[in-house]
Amino acid sequence: MWKAIKWISIALGILLLLLVLIVGIYLWKHQRFGFYASGGPLSENQAKYDVTYYDLHLLVNSRERTLAGFTDVVVRSLVDGLDRLELDLIDNFKVRRVSNQDSATLSFKHDDDKLWVDLLEPARKNQIVALRVFYRGKPPVAIRPPWIGGVNWSKDSRGNDWIGLSCQSEGAKIWFPCKDHPSDKPDSAGIHITVPVPYFCASNGLLEKVDTTANGWLTYHWKTRYPINNYNINFSIGIYEKVERPHVTLQGDTMPVVFYYLPEHREKADFHIDMAVDMLKTYRKFYGEYPFWKEKFGLVEVDYLGMEHQTINAYGNKFRYTTIAGQKFDWLMLHEMGHEWWGNKVSVKDWADFWIHEGICTYGEALFRLAKFGEEQYHRKMRSIMKGVQNRSPMIPKRNATSQEAYQGDIYYKGAALMHSLRFWLGDSLFFDRLWHFANDSAYTYRNLVTTDDFLKLFCAGQDSDLVNYLEMFLYTTRLPEVRVDSLGEKTYRLSVPNIDFRMPLEVELGNRIDTLRLGPEPVVVEADSFPRVDPRHWYLIREGKRHPKGRAAF
């Protein structure tokens, strides 16, 4: 009897394990919950064309949690004889039909998150090819947006639908057919979203019109005429109120600054939007005018922390402000707004260089303090940023990285620390001039995508090889300069940085004065009344060999 019970228990246990395994495989296979990556090596087939335009027409059904409609994908062939188009679209969606610009039906295969479309005749080089993909399905539900993205099917405090979408890590293939690679930024995009009355849909660019459909739903027609990364194409749906302010650009044009907020936050909206206008003016001192001034700067309240969606930044920091010298500001809004320059105007073509988006943008939070509150607050912020550096793996993992391979905290903190040390190395006049150029030279902006090499060439131009060596060590390794200070007798000290093969400018506190010395593996002997302090203002991430014999990084 007991034996039988034992065997039954074992059998039930195995059955349960099998069930868990089957459900696990099903969820993984059908990718119901995120875990997609974007980018990586560009496939041979996707290298054959360049996307010029996406036009999305989708009905959002919150009850069924579906998206349904069609997306137009317009591409330019880069080769003679392009006969098959490889697009990305996750298998959650069922593709009903694909047609060309003459509405002729094309044959296609949709499998393994890829949509393969056969063209009726091969396209010549530079020929424009337009496809219309009809599809419907359930996009992944966001698990931990914006880090593990998808759609947030939330409710506001009154029980109304409050829907958001984030897909920087996953790529736009989780909701429309696209070439899901950072190297291909379409020149513009149309977003046409249909929702029930009385919902509002906020999106990129300008709202061109609102239509009523045959069954009484509303279609919001948005369009951006600027190049846009595919993860920035976005919508947020809710019962929103709107507050708007004018922003006068340096060229004298007036652009709207708009905030779509939940009615429960009405009293906070005025202060919040004024803060946005002030931040735009502060940033442009360093970066030049707001990049998308022909359209708008937009903010929309969402139920996740935030994301830099171009011209419609997602805001979910719940109005938790930082106060410095009696002035309040919102760090999240400041961060996402910084991405309008770093990420949206200046965009990387390989996620390997993700640090350019996050590192320079995070550095901007210190620049904001510099402009508003002075050097001391700038340094205080930089010290706090540098404390966040983990330095467990290089900021640039490898070339042709996926978004997930490249994403780590150090692309923010160590990236910002790199900019901070560069400011010291180059001096303010050169550093701020090059920063401005990086944000404004057409070689680096809008449709012209950048790499770390572009960054190095620009910032190191006219400098000796020491700077390149320093920056490359910082970007491609976890090595940090280790400063050694030896006492040679009364008031005489020997300084060196034995673990580097170049020389770097370092401030050294010698008694009551601070000198800047070029230090490297070759020792430099100095005289001082007290033990010299190297880099007392913390311009660098360095290890102080003498002070910290265990090699602990000193920030």
Ligand SMILES: [Zn+2]
């Ligand atoms: Zn960011």
